[in-house]
Amino acid sequence: MKSKTEANSRVFIFGGEDFYEAQKKARALIESFRAKDPNLEIIHIAEEGESQSEILPLLERLREEIVTPSLFATTKLIFWKGANFLAANGLADKRIEEDIRQFFNLLQENPLEELIVVILAESIDKRKKLFQELKTHFHVELTDKLDPLDPSSLLEVMEKLEERGIEADQSLGQQLLMEAGAQRSLLDMEIEKLSLFLGTKGKIQPEEISDLLCGKRETVIWRLCDLVISAKFDLALVELQILMQEGGSEMGILLALAQRIFWACLGLVLLKNGWLDVQSKGKYLKLMLKEEGYFLYPKKKSGELVNQWAFGQNLQLAQNIDLPFWLWALRHTYETNKILVSGNISPDLRGRMLERLLIKLKIYYEKVIEKSKDSV
Template sequence: MTPLAGKSKAIHFFGGEDEYEAKRFARLFLEREELREDPSFESISGDAQSAAEAVAQIDRLREALQSGSLFGSRKVVFWKEVHCLGAKGVGREQGVSEALESLLEVLCGLRPEEVILVIQAGAVDERRHFLRELRRIASVRLFTPLSSERSEDRALGEVAERMRERGLSPTTELCERLWIASGGERQRLDSLIEKLSLYLADSRPMVSEELRLLLRDGSEAIVWDFCDAVVGGKVSEALGELGALLRQGESEVALLLALGQKIRLAALGVLLWESGWVRLSGSGRFVKAEVASEGQAYFPKKKSGAPVSPWQLGMTVAAAKDRVARSWAEALLLLAEANRQMLQGGEKQIRFELALLRLLRQQRVSS
């Protein structure tokens, strides 16, 4: 008997759009409760590719739940990789819906001292009667992608917690870099943290340039480094990053828009700093912006509506404050003109490179 024997719920459901996280929590639950070691443990697949296959799997699950344990004790059933509960695919077939309704009758009669059912599923349609009833009788956990989290503080907090689980000490910069590099995908995030933990396994000191390269896992992180290099006036680094992005097929228009967002942040941040409404604390990689109450109404926002993190704003202002806000506004106008020319046709790469060189030359002149 595991510690679950005295609990009131016979069914434990892990599912949602973030199937990777649902699988991870289902696995941890099975391990923590030692359910896989139970002699009556039985695993049933739910990865049906057709309605007929889904109905057959549901029938097999029903039989497993009703057959009882061969050992005369409580039975443990794991229904894994279930894909018939969503709003698309086989889950919308009439035969599957009827099979689920029939299964629901069995689930409502389960007693935790006799049967423990663990369900691990992908995306689910919470409007369906099956899911509504399941919430009433089961312990249900649904997982959404980290990328859909509107609170940046919560997202970065989760990144920090995952780092601590691997024995790493999180910093604001590392959490930001991991979040950006992962694209908000937890599976990629865990992979990056694994790489980081191996890199730091021999207690080597963290070298910023090495970490910057290590945490690149996709073009989004390189775009971030490219924009940082431009705002910091690092000509050779910016051109090198641009070359890498273009070689891997990144769109010149997309790069221009990303750079425009970064320069807009620089213009607004420096304007707030010149007005005395932003104060920088910390130094180097740990600089952070503190915005006075008078400047909160102007605090920059992301496309999602969430505010830019104090660390990102601080790093941008620290790199950009050697130029006045007006010059950053002029840089925005320069990029807007380049965007107009690129949309009119012609060689986009040449137009973008010329605009970038003009921007960097302006920085040298005004510095």
């Protein structure tokens, strides 16, 4: 029987929260084996169903491939794609579970020396007993999603930029994280775009960043909201005009702005009542939400809490202005929304309503600032 070390070197399982990254790692491993052995025979087996009638024949084929030597090459590599046996809802049938265990027992006891098995699992439930067993006997690598709150995610972005020969500081790395969210696929696309733009220049100029990274309309709307929450109303008006020229949805922009103003109100109420503590270190920010604050903290339709990093960034921008201003802003945003949904306004005036809202916010903000100066 082969030792645990030998088994570990021949069987690789990839999966985790970031399936895109798991695929990259699996394919990179396969390419590394191909580079060492150009005659490598690669057998692709894709799992496309979850029923017993579909999975049992697939397992039978896998067993046959394991015990059958390669006819035309010295080494055979089996690539099992889309494996579902470690998912939270996988292995509902006891016979399937038993067949899966027999398959992995066969891998441990397989007498063939020249065999490599790479398994790409779309979803992995780390609580499963089978997962713990596989970790003991085989090489298992899980991928996590990017997290703007985790310094290691920013470090990963900076390393990717360096690999592509792009000179950048951490502010660009942070912007890329914001642009990509938790998705490495989007991150790689943005870095590719930067690389193509720069060519041999290497270093990107600050004024070029916003043009390159804010091409998506959703991102431009987010930047417009950032400017409003930062009380930079003149710049926000310029962004609004650009969006309107590109055919942006007035209602979509208004709803996004209303959400951010609502977040500002909730965040300041949570801070005022001592139900939220904001810890910041440089560009990193962490929210400590007390139990009393959970009923006020904004939630998605699914009931999941709104991303804390996005909420915290919004609160950092908003807390330079007192709560009464944001409550006033929320009320006037609501009034604008009522006018837009009423249908009593011509299409060519709908954009003007948004401009009018931003101008009203600017005027009222200037009054608030002037009043605060007089009271000093």
